[in-house]
Amino acid sequence: MAGRQKEKEVPDEVHQNQILRELYLKELRTQKLYTQYHVNPLRKVHTITRKPMSWHDNLEEPADVRFLNLIHHAAQGPRKKYCETQTENHEIGWHSQPLIDPAHSDCRLNHFKVFNDITLYKAKLWQLGAGYSRK
Numbered sequence: 782m783a784g785r786q787k788e789k790e791v792p793d794e795v796h797q798n799q800i801l802r803e804l805y806l807k808e809l810r811t812q813k814l815y816t817q818y819h820v821n822p823l824r825k826v827h828t829i830t831r832k833p834m835s836w837h838d839n840l841e842e843p844a845d846v847r848f849l850n851l852i853h854h855a856a857q858g859p860r861k862k863y864c865e866t867q868t869e870n871h872e873i874g875w876h877s878q879p880l881i882d883p884a885h886s887d888c889r890l891n892h893f894k895v896f897n898d899i900t901l902y903k904a905k906l907w908q909l910g911a912g913y914s915r916k
Contacts, residue, residue, distance in 0.1 A: 792800075820826060854862065859871055866872045885891055896904060 859867070860875070863871075866875050881890075883890070
């Protein structure tokens with residue numbers, strides 16, 4: 782059988798105060814106050830975006846024409862940038878104009894649904910869902 786467990790003695794107020802004092806002094810010994818900050822040279826530097834409502838960040842700066850031209854050129858589509866395809870994926874859809882004029886009256890290319898009396902009846906029956914009971 783298990784032996785009797787001793788009841789924990791509740792430390793009195795003097796002991797609790799002494800423990801808290803030792804913790805406080807230990808924290809003060811190990812605490813270091815930094816007043817000079819610098820960038821770690823071993824890490825990559827990430828730029829921080831400006832605040833949109835700050836007046837000093839929104840001062841007008843001269844526009845860099847070369848950079849703007851580069852951005853506008855990159856935003857264009859491949860057909861406007863290049864006169865011919867640059868990759869094999871460009872070849873798909875490069876010539877998007879249809880080879881022949883899509884005339885709807887030409888029956889060689891357009892096969893519309895034509896109904897007579899019997900096929901119209903069956904189509905309406907299928908739309909209602911009653912035509913699927915086949916044996």
